[in-house]
Amino acid sequence: FFLSSIVTCVLFVWSQDVDSAYLVKADLEDKVGALTDEINFLRNIYEEELQELQASIKDTSVVVQMDNSRSLNMEQIVAEVKAQYEEIAARSRDEAEAWYKSKVRMMQARQFGDELRMAKAEVAEVGRLISRLQNEIEAVKAQRANLEHQLAEAEERGELAVKEAKARTRDLEDALQRAKQDMARQLREYQDLMNLKLALDIEIATYRKLLEGEEDSGSGKSSPVLLFSSSDLDNNPSSTSRLSPATVSPTAAAQIQTEAFLPSESSCFPPAPKSNGHSGSSGGGGSSAPRLLVKMTETRDLSRYSTL
Template sequence: MSYAMDTVGSPFRRNMDSRTTGYGYSRSDSIPPSGFRSQSRSRASPGATVTSSYKRSKNMPVSRMYSSTVHSSGDSVDYGQTSMLNGHYRRANEKEQLQGLNDRFVVYIDKVHYLEQQNKQIEEEIHALRQKQVSRSELGNDYDQELQELRSMLEQIHHDKVQIQLDTDHIEEDIQRLRDRFEEEARIREETEALIRVLMKDTGDSELVKSELDKKVQSLQDEIAFIRNNHEEEVSDLIAQIQASQVTVERKDLQKTDITEALREIRYELEGHSNQNLQQVENWFICRFSKLTEAAEQNKDAIKSTRDEITDYRRQLQSKTVELESIRGTRDSLERQLNDIEDRHNSDLSSLQETIHQLDNELKSTKWEMARHLREYQDLLNVKMALHIEIAAYRKLLDGEETHLSTFPYRHATVHYKFVEEIIEETKVEDKKSDIDEALAEMAQELSGTLGGGEDEGDEQGENETTDREDGEGSDEGD
């Protein structure tokens, strides 16, 4: 990047060079160690064109120098404005350079302090080394002792390392054993939790059965109380009937009979009947309860078997649901793949249809171009036939001229020479035309496959006509 001071003339440049040398630093010194570079802006001013042309004129010829000076004299230059701009840029550049020098000075001061500290440390180390050199024999003994201590420490460290390695192996074995035990305990816990869940379900079922049995016992107790009440009512009715059916007897008989004994017997009899009925009811209740318990046990086994079946069905249902989810996932992925394939197929089909349409258009254009070429070829053949006829007529005329001018040998020779040149040129033209005809015929044969049946027949007829005409022309030329 160029400074703005380069855009001024040589006297101003010499002045600025003297000022910069007075400061005692150059542009390379103004670069701070941080990588910061002072940059100056250069604007395209009329003075720039003048000074640039002046600089280039040093290495130019005289004519180019004169033209550049004439061109610069024609432009209007504002030297005051350029000097102000250059002064502004110079002051900015000097500020940047001073800032860079200040930064470098700070860095140098820090570096001097750091080097002083390093020198102090090095001097202390040198002093310590000198003191050690004084007692070299003592240092040897200390070195041997320290070496012995280090060897013993190394052996101890090696022993500790071996011991730590053994402890590590034992700890790893213990960890593996504890891991296996943990896995076994986790498995047992899972089995226990599953058994607890099953037992909880059995407990719930047993509670339901117990509640049903309690209801049945309550109903049986109610039935027993009802039967007992009925029995007491019957006994009271019988006692009332017995008391009502007593016959009036004589006083003698009343004195002789012991009413209390009769009542006692009746009471004993009624108590026997009541005990017998109670025993029958208890026996019936015990039988009924045993039957119900047996039915409950049977139902419990059936419930357990049904519960096992339900768990199996649940497992099967879970496995089937997992399979169903996996199948659904595969179905979704296949549907996505199918949609992608259909999209690609549709895009490929549309692109192929576009290419087919383009090829159809190209085929139509080639057919039209082929028809045009055939028409041009037909026109060329007609022109060729007309030219052959004219050539034959000219030959006849030339033959007549030769016979007429046979008395003049020199003119005859020149005419004969010109006639030979014309024949050579005509043969060259005919060779070129024959090459063109062959190329057109090959093109017609290549494009005849793309045309229709009618066009193929027309092309064959046209080719036959052209071949017939060429044969006729060849026979005419031979004649």
């Protein structure tokens, strides 16, 4: 905008100069024409007068009478003739100078006209250049605005993608944590179920032994005392030990503790974890298998069995 204002001001000043130069040129051309006509007119008059003088001198016979009574002043006559010729020479010199000056002015006007045309051409070229630059500036501004808009959209999309990725990451981390917790809980439940199954298998085996002992007592034999401990099973799960009924007398008053082991139907399961606690039934949440104890007193009352 500033450049266009400057160019407009320059064009306005140049247009005023051009108008004034055209006016001066027209005035000078008029003056040159008038002076040329005057010079031609004076030249014609001068030539005619000169011809008349020459003709008059040629056809005139001069009779000189010597008047000795009167003396001629030749110096005055020569001075007058000299003054006349000097006046004619000065007038001719002035006319020549005027003609020369008019020619110079004409040449200067022609030169100024050429310079003016060149200046107009330069101004037109500058105007076209300014228009082209303004169009390019507008195109660059539009491109810049478009790029800024695209950049803002890209930044917005990037921020949104980062937020979504962070949220997705948090969701995945939460899901992973929940999966780990569920896996740990399921492992604990599985271990508890295995411990419970192990305890039930031991209890079934114990009751089977009790039933076998009860059958033996019906035939008048004493029943062996069995003590099943989950810790004993964990310490020695592969060995076997049995107590023969002949090794215990019918009047034994002491408690006998032996090692008992799982029957064949439960041998495929892993042993329960060790624990120092005692419980009458299977516990929940990672507790060890209960300790089973079978006692026998001096009497043969086989109904007094208890499970601790």
